[in-house]
Amino acid sequence: GAGVSQSPSNKVTEKGKDVELRCDPISGHTALYWYRQSLGQGLEFLIYFQGNSAPDKSGLPSDRFSAERTGGSVSTLTIQRTQQEDSAVYLCASSLWGQYTGELFFGEGSRLTVL
């Protein structure tokens, strides 16, 4: 596609339920990032995938959070047993792998509300 696509754009769930958020990066971009933006907060780094290398999971806040990337393209961020503090906008971004000078291209985000 022309840009980074995220779905769903909005998700309301009940506390304790699992949710999956999807990111489809720009074609040809092999680096993919997930960030979390809470209300009034900056961007919190969660995880990034770089080609076929092991992902950097250092930003995941707890073991309830996981992410995978299939076929080097689409990524899914999964939050198990959601808590109210998980409510935030989850942003996905992609860039050309190895092009450290390149900017990130962001999707519109998935707004998660945990009741």
Next chain:
Amino acid sequence: AQSVAQPEDQVNVAEGNPLTVKCTYSVSGNPYLFWYVQYPNRGLQFLLKYITGDNLVKGSYGFEAEFNKSQTSFHLKKPSALVSDSALYFCAVRDRNNNDMRFGAGTRLTVKP
């Protein structure tokens, strides 16, 4: 790991006046520095970046930023602010040794008519 600080949560300026949004960074080596803008209910958009060369970089919408190595700063500037510049601005830094990009907390710019 690299980090970024944006010391001001909020910046208010009058339309037509110059604006500055501050950013300082910390990396182990030479940095790649970026500014992004986020309009309401939208994702982040790239504004400009410093990679190497001239310390003053120019970007979209008349914005510019000055890299100052001694002060480890990369402040965003515009000579004459517009009401439409009102948005949330993020500074980001990438270490030259890896692909990880870290963002500041953001600064909300409000330009009043």
